[in-house]
Amino acid sequence: MNKKFGIKDVVAIGIGTALFIVLTNVQAPLGFIPNTSLQSRVAVLTFFSAIFGPIVGGVIGLVGHALGDALFYGSIWWSWVFPEAVFAIAVGIFAAKYKVKEGGFGKKEIILFNIVQVIGNVLAWLLVAPVLDILIYAEPAGKVFAQGVGATLGNVLVAGILGTLLMAAYSKVGAKSGSLSKED
Amino acid sequence: MAGRLLTYEEKDTWIHRLSGVTKLAFFLLWSFTGMLTYDTRVLLVMLALSLVIFYMSKTEWKQVGMVFKFILLFLCLNLVAVYIFSPQQGTLIYGTSTVLVNLPGRYDLTVEQLFYEFNIMLKYLTVTPVVLMFIVTTNPSEFAASLNRIGISYNVGYAVAIALRYVPDVQSDFTKIKHAQEARGIEMSGKASVWERLKKMSMIIFPLIFSSMDRIDVVSNAMELRGFGKHKKRTWYKGRKLTKTDYMTLAFAAVFMIASLWITFADGNRFYNPFSR
Numbered sequence: 001m002n003k004k005f006g007i008k009d010v011v012a013i014g015i016g017t018a019l020f021i022v023l024t025n026v027q028a029p030l031g032f033i034p035n036t037s038l039q040s041r042v043a044v045l046t047f048f049s050a051i052f053g054p055i056v057g058g059v060i061g062l063v064g065h066a067l068g069d070a071l072f073y074g075s076i077w078w079s080w081v082f083p084e085a086v087f088a089i090a091v092g093i094f095a096a097k098y099k100v101k102e103g104g105f106g107k108k109e110i111i112l113f114n115i116v117q118v119i120g121n122v123l124a125w126l127l128v129a130p131v132l133d134i135l136i137y138a139e140p141a142g143k144v145f146a147q148g149v150g151a152t153l154g155n156v157l158v159a160g161i162l163g164t165l166l167m168a169a170y171s172k173v174g175a176k177s178g179s180l181s182k183e184d
Numbered sequence: 185m186a187g188r189l190l191t192y193e194e195k196d197t198w199i200h201r202l203s204g205v206t207k208l209a210f211f212l213l214w215s216f217t218g219m220l221t222y223d224t225r226v227l228l229v230m231l232a233l234s235l236v237i238f239y240m241s242k243t244e245w246k247q248v249g250m251v252f253k254f255i256l257l258f259l260c261l262n263l264v265a266v267y268i269f270s271p272q273q274g275t276l277i278y279g280t281s282t283v284l285v286n287l288p289g290r291y292d293l294t295v296e297q298l299f300y301e302f303n304i305m306l307k308y309l310t311v312t313p314v315v316l317m318f319i320v321t322t323n324p325s326e327f328a329a330s331l332n333r334i335g336i337s338y339n340v341g342y343a344v345a346i347a348l349r350y351v352p353d354v355q356s357d358f359t360k361i362k363h364a365q366e367a368r369g370i371e372m373s374g375k376a377s378v379w380e381r382l383k384k385m386s387m388i389i390f391p392l393i394f395s396s397m398d399r400i401d402v403v404s405n406a407m408e409l410r411g412f413g414k415h416k417k418r419t420w421y422k423g424r425k426l427t428k429t430d431y432m433t434l435a436f437a438a439v440f441m442i443a444s445l446w447i448t449f450a451d452g453n454r455f456y457n458p459f460s461r
Contacts, residue, residue: 007412010339011404014346015396018354028381040385047393063347070319073255075312078219136219140270162386166393
C-alpha cells in the first residue's frame with residue numbers, strides 16, 4: 001500500500017482538498033431542512049475517490065470537510081466530518097472497477113458506481129452522521145434523522161448525476177492520455 | 185465569496201509565535217472537550233477562556249466579522265430546528281417539566297428546553313473563537329513543517345501544505361470560470377428547479393475539475409523532477425522547534441481536558457442538572 005502511494009496521490013490529496021474547500025460555499029438549498037443542500041463539493045469528492053482510490057478520497061473528505069467548515073463557518077461539526085470520509089472510502093474501494101482512467105467507464109461501470117454511491121451515502125448520512133450527532137451533541141433524534149434524509153437525498157443526487165457525468169467525460173479524455181505506458 | 189474566506193494574517197503575539205502543531209493540538213483537544221461535555225459550568229469557563237485567548241491573539245473584527253455573523257445565523261436556524269422537531273427534549277434529558285408558556289400541542293415552552301438549547305448554543309460558541317484563532321494565526325507553510333516535526337510523514341505534511349497553498353489559486357480559477365459563464369449569459373443566481381440548479385452547478389464544476397486535473401499533472405511532474413519522495417527525510421524552510429511556551433500550552437490543554445471531563449462525568453452523566461436539586 002505504501003509503495004503505491006506516490007507523488008501523484010500526494011498532489012491529488014492537496015489539490016482535491018483545495019477544490020473541496022473552495023466549493024464548500026457553492027451549494028443550492030434543498031428545501032426546508034436546515035443545514036442540508038445540494039453540495040457541489042460532493043461531486044469533487046466522488047470524482048477524486050473514484051479515480052484515486054479510498055486513501056486519497058478519505059483524506060480529502062476528512063481534511064477538506066474539517067478545513068472547509070472551519071474556514072467558512074468557523075466551527076467544525078465533527079459528526080459530519082467522519083461520514084464524509086466513510087462515503088469517500090466506500091466509493092474509493094471499488095475505484096479500480098470503474099476503469100475511469102482506462103477509458104472503460106461504460107454502462108456496467110455506471111450501474112456499479114451508482115449502486116456503490118447510494119450505499120455509501122446511506123451508510124454515511126443516514127447511519128453514521130445521525131448516530132454521531134446524537135452521541136456527540138445529544139441532539140434530538142427526530143431532527144438529526146430528518147437532516148440525515150435530506151443530506152442522503154442531496155448527496156445521492158449530486159454524486160449520481162454530476163459524479164457520473166464527470167467520470168464519463170473524464171473517461172473519454174483520459175483514454176488518449178493514458179495510452180502511453182511506462183518503460184521499465 | 186472571496187471576502188468571506190478566513191486567511192492567515194501576520195502579527196507578533198505569543199499565539200502567533202506558537203508552533204502550528206501546538207495550536208492544532210490545542211484546538212483538537214479543545215473541540216473534543218467541547219464536544220463531549222454538556223456541563224454548563226465547564227462550558228461557561230471554556231467560553232470565557234476562549235474569549236480571553238481570542239482577545240490576546242489581537243484578531244480584529246474585520247478579519248472574522250463576516251464569518252462570525254454567518255455562524256450566528258446558522259446557530260439560530262439550528263436552535264429553531266431543534267425546537268420544531270423536539271420541543272420536549274429538555275424534559276427528556278433533565279427529567280422535570282416546568283412550563284413557562286402554554287402553547288398548542290406538544291409545543292409547551294419549558295424552562296428545561298430553554299436551558300438545553302442554551303447549552304447547545306454554548307457548545308458552538310466555545311469552539312468558534314478557537315477555530316477562528318487557529319486559522320488567522322497559523323502560517324500554512326510553518327504548519328506543514330511542524331506536522332512533519334512531530335513525526336507525521338512528510339507526504340501528509342506536503343499534501344496539507346499543497347491544499348492550503350492552492351486554495352487561493354483554485355478560488356481565482358473558480359471566479360474566472362464563473363465570470364466567463366456569466367458572460368455567456370448563464371444566470372447563476374435566482375430560483376430554479378433542482379435539475380436547473382444541478383445544471384448550472386455543472387457548468388462551473390466541470391471546467392474547474394478538469395483544469396485541476398491538469399494542475400495535478402503539472403505539479404506532480406515538477407515534484408518528481410526535483411526528486412520528491414526519494415529520501416526518508418527532508419528539510420523545511422519554515423521549520424521551527426517547539427519552545428517552552430509550546431509545551432506549557434500543550435500541558436494546559438491536556439490538564440484542562442482531563443479536569444473538565446472529570447467534572448462533567450463525576451455525577452454519572454454529561455449533563456449538568458440544575459433542576460433536580
